[in-house]
Amino acid sequence: MGALTELTAEKYPGKAPALLFDDVPGYPGGFRTLYGHFTTLKRVALTLNIPLEEAENKVKLVKAYQDKWTNIKPIPYHFVADGPILENVLTGGDIDCFKFPVPRHHQRDKARFIGTAACVITKDPDRDWYNLGTYRSQVYDAATIGCQITEGKHGRIHRDKYFERGETMKVAIVVGQDPLLYLLSASQVPEGVSEYDYAGAILGEPYPVIKGVYTGFPVPANAEIVIEGDITPGDLLDEGPFGEWMGYYCSAPVKRPCVRVKSIMHRNQPILCCAPQHKPVDETVLLKAVAGSAAIWDALRLAGIPDIKGVWQHEGGMGVRFLVISIQQRYPGHARQVLHVASSCQAGAYNGKWVIVVDEDIDPSNMDQVMWALTTRFDPVDDIDIIKKAWSSGRDPLVQTGNFNNRILCDACIPYHRKLKGDFPVVVEVGAEETARLLEKWKGILF
Missing domain, CATH: 2.30.110.10 (Electron Transport, Fmn-binding Protein; Chain A)
Incomplete structure (x- = not known):
C-alpha cells in the first residue's frame, strides 16, 4: 500500500489520486486504509472550505488561506x-x-x-x-x-x-x-x-x-x-x-x-488514515507547503513588514526547506528583514534550510523564475547570510549534535539602490498591453 502510494505520487506529481484500500488480506472487508489526502491543490482547497478556483494557482491558494488565518x-x-x-x-x-x-x-x-x-x-x-x-x-x-x-x-x-x-x-x-x-x-x-x-x-x-x-x-x-x-x-x-x-x-x-x-x-467498517513519507514528492508535501506558506505570510504581516506579494515552500524542499518570498521593495534592507523574520518566526524556524527573497515580478512558486532571479540578481558574496545553530531535528541527515542546523538566506532581488536609480538592465519581455492584445486576437486558436 505504501509502495503504491509512493509510485502514484511520483508518476502524477500534484495530481495523484487518493487511494482507498479494502479487502486487505487477513482482515474483514470494510476495514480500510486511506492514502493521499492532500496530493492535489483542489483537495487542499476543499478541506479548507476555499473556492476551487483559488486552487488553480499555488500562491493564490496560499493567499486565500492566509486571509482566513488573518x-x-x-x-x-x-x-x-x-x-x-x-x-x-x-x-x-x-x-x-x-x-x-x-x-x-x-x-x-x-x-x-x-x-x-x-x-x-x-x-x-x-x-x-x-x-x-x-x-x-x-x-x-x-x-x-x-x-x-x-x-x-x-x-x-x-x-x-x-x-x-x-x-x-x-x-x-x-x-x-x-x-x-x-x-x-x-x-x-x-x-x-x-x-x-x-x-x-x-x-x-x-x-x-x-x-x-x-x-x-x-x-x-x-x-x-x-x-x-x-x-x-x-x-x-x-x-x-x-x-x-x-x-x-x-x-x-x-x-x-x-x-x-x-x-x-x-x-x-473504519478507515485507517495513512501518510507514509518518502523522497519528494510525497503525499504530505502540498499540505505542508500550503499551511506553512500561509503561516509564514501571516507572521510577516504580524511583524509589520509591508508588500509581501507571495510565499511558497517548494515541493522539492519537502514543503519545509526551500522557502521563496516575493516582495515589492519599499526601503533599504527590506529584503534582508524579510529573510531573517521568515527564517526565525515560529512557522519558519523548524527544519528550515533555504530562504530566498525575490522581486514582485517573480512568481515564488515557479522554480524557473526563481532560478533566473538567483542567477541574474543574486551575488554570492554580498547577497547571502548564514544562520548557525538553528532549530532542526533528527529527520535531517546533516543534523548537528543537539538538533541544530545551519541555513542560508539569499537576497535575489534587484539591488535596491539600483532599482531606485533605474540603472538595472531592462527585462526582455512582452509588454502588458501587447500581451492583452495578442491574447484577445489569438483566443481560441493559440490560447
Missing part, C-alpha cells in the same frame, strides 16, 4: 452525546491495535506504524488547552504503541511538563479523522489555542466532540479510530527507524516513551 475567529468545540466513534469501544483484554490493517509503510521500517496521518491529543497540565499534533506511532504489541514527539512541538512541551513533575500523561491518538483536523494538526496553530477551535472557525460552526472513554478528552465524534492511553516517565522502548519526510532513514532505534493503550474506539 481574520479567523476561533469557535470553541462542542460536546455531543453520541457519535459514530462510539459504535465500538474496546477495553481490557479486548484491546488490539492489530485489529486494524496497520501497514509496514516502507521496506526498511522496523515495524508497522499505526500513526502517520494522526492527530495526537494532549492536554496542558496548567490550563484547559487541548492540542492536536501529528506525531508518528509505532505498534509494539496489541496494547502498546509509540508516540515520537520532537522537541519544541506543543505535544512535547505538554509531555515535558508532566514528566518534570513525575506524572503520567494521558493521550488520545486519532488515526482516522476529518482531513481538516489532520491538516490543522500538522499546521502552526498558535500556542494556547486548540486546533478544534480553528476547525470550527473554518467550518463556521463548533466542531462536534465526545468525551474519550478513558481520558475524558474531547475526541472527534465523527472520527474513524481513536486510541487512548498513558505515557509514563521512564517507560521506554526502542522506537524506529522509520522512512521519514526528508526522504531518509536518519536514525537508529532510540529508546522513547511509549503509550500503554487503555481503550480503543472505532466506527463500524
Whole structure:
C-alpha cells in the first residue's frame, strides 16, 4: 500500500489520486486504509472550505488561506452525546491495535506504524488547552504503541511538563479523522489555542466532540479510530527507524516513551488514515507547503513588514526547506528583514534550510523564475547570510549534535539602490498591453 502510494505520487506529481484500500488480506472487508489526502491543490482547497478556483494557482491558494488565518475567529468545540466513534469501544483484554490493517509503510521500517496521518491529543497540565499534533506511532504489541514527539512541538512541551513533575500523561491518538483536523494538526496553530477551535472557525460552526472513554478528552465524534492511553516517565522502548519526510532513514532505534493503550474506539467498517513519507514528492508535501506558506505570510504581516506579494515552500524542499518570498521593495534592507523574520518566526524556524527573497515580478512558486532571479540578481558574496545553530531535528541527515542546523538566506532581488536609480538592465519581455492584445486576437486558436 505504501509502495503504491509512493509510485502514484511520483508518476502524477500534484495530481495523484487518493487511494482507498479494502479487502486487505487477513482482515474483514470494510476495514480500510486511506492514502493521499492532500496530493492535489483542489483537495487542499476543499478541506479548507476555499473556492476551487483559488486552487488553480499555488500562491493564490496560499493567499486565500492566509486571509482566513488573518481574520479567523476561533469557535470553541462542542460536546455531543453520541457519535459514530462510539459504535465500538474496546477495553481490557479486548484491546488490539492489530485489529486494524496497520501497514509496514516502507521496506526498511522496523515495524508497522499505526500513526502517520494522526492527530495526537494532549492536554496542558496548567490550563484547559487541548492540542492536536501529528506525531508518528509505532505498534509494539496489541496494547502498546509509540508516540515520537520532537522537541519544541506543543505535544512535547505538554509531555515535558508532566514528566518534570513525575506524572503520567494521558493521550488520545486519532488515526482516522476529518482531513481538516489532520491538516490543522500538522499546521502552526498558535500556542494556547486548540486546533478544534480553528476547525470550527473554518467550518463556521463548533466542531462536534465526545468525551474519550478513558481520558475524558474531547475526541472527534465523527472520527474513524481513536486510541487512548498513558505515557509514563521512564517507560521506554526502542522506537524506529522509520522512512521519514526528508526522504531518509536518519536514525537508529532510540529508546522513547511509549503509550500503554487503555481503550480503543472505532466506527463500524473504519478507515485507517495513512501518510507514509518518502523522497519528494510525497503525499504530505502540498499540505505542508500550503499551511506553512500561509503561516509564514501571516507572521510577516504580524511583524509589520509591508508588500509581501507571495510565499511558497517548494515541493522539492519537502514543503519545509526551500522557502521563496516575493516582495515589492519599499526601503533599504527590506529584503534582508524579510529573510531573517521568515527564517526565525515560529512557522519558519523548524527544519528550515533555504530562504530566498525575490522581486514582485517573480512568481515564488515557479522554480524557473526563481532560478533566473538567483542567477541574474543574486551575488554570492554580498547577497547571502548564514544562520548557525538553528532549530532542526533528527529527520535531517546533516543534523548537528543537539538538533541544530545551519541555513542560508539569499537576497535575489534587484539591488535596491539600483532599482531606485533605474540603472538595472531592462527585462526582455512582452509588454502588458501587447500581451492583452495578442491574447484577445489569438483566443481560441493559440490560447
